[in-house]
Amino acid sequence: MKKIIIHIIRRFAGVIIGLDLAESIKEQKQVENIRKSLKSCGEKVAFRFPLVIENKHLVEIGNNVSFASYVHIWGGGGVVIGDNTMIASHVAIASIDHDYCVKDMKKTVIKKPVIIGSGVWIGSHSFIFPGVKIGDGAVIGANTLVNKNVPDNAIFYGSPGRVVKYRSFSKELKN
């Protein structure tokens, strides 16, 4: 009886490990496809899925950037993301608008590039508007509407967002 139970457990574990492996191979392929399609992509970029990047050929990603799951980038107007930037889950980055003065606005595209600096942290569920520039080291709080430029090292949050304060760098990194 004991042997049968051990056998069943092993078979069950084998199936789970097999599924995990298949999933990780699928994700690896997705990462390779994304990297190949982007305008440029640095080293050590962490992608979590689902991730949607439209017009990848107009999107530039620096080194050591991390994307949590459910990020959506409309890249049609051009998007640049600097080194060491962290993008939390459910962030949307739009570099295009539609012209609502035209009746058939679906056929219109207004392109406005988005530039996100280095060492930026964008909190979950934030929306980055077309044409916005986020400075190096800025912190965008969760659920923020970023509809204007954000200065370097600003802590910016709200809806619409505003500069609340600046980072103080009062602590050392501990190992």
Ligand SMILES: CC(C)(COP(=O)(O)OP(=O)(O)OC[C@H]1O[C@@H](n2cnc3c(N)ncnc32)[C@H](O)[C@@H]1OP(=O)(O)O)[C@@H](O)C(=O)NCCC(=O)NCCS
């Ligand atoms: C912005 C943030 C980094 C902290 O900023 P902080 O100024 O140190 O925030 P505090 O906790 O001191 O809060 C100060 C005030 O701002 C408010 N506040 C903080 N973050 C806010 C946000 N994102 N949007 C609106 N208001 C916010 C607080 O409610 C508080 O208001 P009160 O004074 O009326 O109570 C943090 O709140 C945040 O949004 N982090 C993102 C977390 C995240 O998305 N994680 C995903 C995984 S990386």
